[in-house]
Amino acid sequence: MDIPESYISADEIASRIPDGALIGVPKEDGGVAMEITRALVRRKARNLRLLTVPVSSLQADLLIGAGCLSEIETSGVSMGEFGYAPNFRTATQDGTITVRDATCPAIYAELQASEKGAPFQPLRGILGSDVLAHRTDWKVIDNPFAEDGNDPVVLLPAVRPDVALFHARYGDRYGNVWVGPKRECILLAHASAQTFVTVEEIWDGNLMEEERMLAGTIPPVYVDAVAHAERGAWPLSLAGCYDRDGDHLREYVAAAKTADGFTDYLERHVYGKQAAA
Amino acid sequence: MLDGCRNIAVGTASPIPGSAALLMQALTNGASRASILGSNIHNPFNDGGPELFDRAGQGRVDAFFLGGGQIDGEANINLVSTGPYPEPDTRFPGSFGSAYLYFAVPRVILFREEHSRRVFVDKVDFVSAPGWSPPGVHRPGGPHALVTSLCIFMYNKGRHRFRLDGLLPGATLEEVRDNTGFDFDCPDDVGPVVAPEPDRIALIHSRIAGEIAETYPEFARNRLGWKG
Numbered sequence: 001m002d003i004p005e006s007y008i009s010a011d012e013i014a015s016r017i018p019d020g021a022l023i024g025v026p027k028e029d030g031g032v033a034m035e036i037t038r039a040l041v042r043r044k045a046r047n048l049r050l051l052t053v054p055v056s057s058l059q060a061d062l063l064i065g066a067g068c069l070s071e072i073e074t075s076g077v078s079m080g081e082f083g084y085a086p087n088f089r090t091a092t093q094d095g096t097i098t099v100r101d102a103t104c105p106a107i108y109a110e111l112q113a114s115e116k117g118a119p120f121q122p123l124r125g126i127l128g129s130d131v132l133a134h135r136t137d138w139k140v141i142d143n144p145f146a147e148d149g150n151d152p153v154v155l156l157p158a159v160r161p162d163v164a165l166f167h168a169r170y171g172d173r174y175g176n177v178w179v180g181p182k183r184e185c186i187l188l189a190h191a192s193a194q195t196f197v198t199v200e201e202i203w204d205g206n207l208m209e210e211e212r213m214l215a216g217t218i219p220p221v222y223v224d225a226v227a228h229a230e231r232g233a234w235p236l237s238l239a240g241c242y243d244r245d246g247d248h249l250r251e252y253v254a255a256a257k258t259a260d261g262f263t264d265y266l267e268r269h270v271y272g273k274q275a276a277a
Numbered sequence: 278m279l280d281g282c283r284n285i286a287v288g289t290a291s292p293i294p295g296s297a298a299l300l301m302q303a304l305t306n307g308a309s310r311a312s313i314l315g316s317n318i319h320n321p322f323n324d325g326g327p328e329l330f331d332r333a334g335q336g337r338v339d340a341f342f343l344g345g346g347q348i349d350g351e352a353n354i355n356l357v358s359t360g361p362y363p364e365p366d367t368r369f370p371g372s373f374g375s376a377y378l379y380f381a382v383p384r385v386i387l388f389r390e391e392h393s394r395r396v397f398v399d400k401v402d403f404v405s406a407p408g409w410s411p412p413g414v415h416r417p418g419g420p421h422a423l424v425t426s427l428c429i430f431m432y433n434k435g436r437h438r439f440r441l442d443g444l445l446p447g448a449t450l451e452e453v454r455d456n457t458g459f460d461f462d463c464p465d466d467v468g469p470v471v472a473p474e475p476d477r478i479a480l481i482h483s484r485i486a487g488e489i490a491e492t493y494p495e496f497a498r499n500r501l502g503w504k505g
Contacts, residue, residue: 078370
């Protein structure tokens, strides 16, 4: 399949994400736009704020290490089976990045409120935690529907990312992208001001006209730009296409534990390459 | 500990709890259903990330596992950091879903292999999720037990304290006391945890190893002898 004429390059998408933008991204098996992440490092993006939906791994750690982030809202940053996230740990301990600690369903709730155009979404739990104590933007009210009025509930404010950014399995020439069961990407697209997507493969036909594909498709009313990026989630996985590259992730974690090792990693795997067109 | 649970959910970075949930599923012929976060096969959900939390909020998740960089004697757990916040001495990954699921899931089993005073402290430095809540807070869920490499504690919800329930093979009461930074109740007759039968161990190293390998290949290879 030819690349649709409306598609732009991953580097061009990176150039359309301005410094200071709030970027919403899925977790590591949800279709992470690693090609654009590397392009953001190449264009030396600064003061980006990352909202991880609801957690992250390599993507957050790479952006932190390269100095692209000033702030991260997350429920967790870890390299999973490969250990802790070295740059996240160092930057947090040194205070060079602001962490807004959250808990997974609270991040979904913030986006669901934005998706509905509602000011907030209520959520059970969280009460009495230091997560809540440090989040002055989260409020507690008494449930107005409770019989005796004594039922505290946490309210999460609507959060509208400037940019939703992810990698999807298919895109077609009509501007549709297919994320299948990765419904948090659909939530992100609905909740954000703009959505930028890389796609693994070009779908021959119209995804909105295929009944089996329809439910997992995001139509172009939510999508602002698409780029074709083969293996665009590498070294993370793309469901149904490829597994994560464990050897590479192991190498990353070892390299990122020292400043020299991380610089060397960037030279070899980020600066030395142009994104796929 | 998982008897009678219809849905056992397992979160991130939890290969041993995941194996336990899959074992229950195998032993009950699917009457206990395991849902392993990150698995495409052993995860009966298809509505994206929020679904686990939505189900838990409705009371449809019976058991869940949580860990902690620090856990204290009231079952407060800390997944965020040690020392002062927000510029800590040691930063951990983060709270994940704990601040919510600890309130929603009736049987939360705390699982932490490392049994040391570094982990089991008198008071956690940061409360990712509290072990108990004052009256008036809607809380159907909470801690049920704490499993370590040395022993099993059961949690007393009325007294907000752990009670030593059994020692793992080779562990002694003295060793548990020496390596636990919090006070706990200890009956006079605390004995060993009953070891699993040989056929159950064989099941873990065969079928369960293969099932958990989909999500945790490193663990399956290194700890369960999976040859895939």
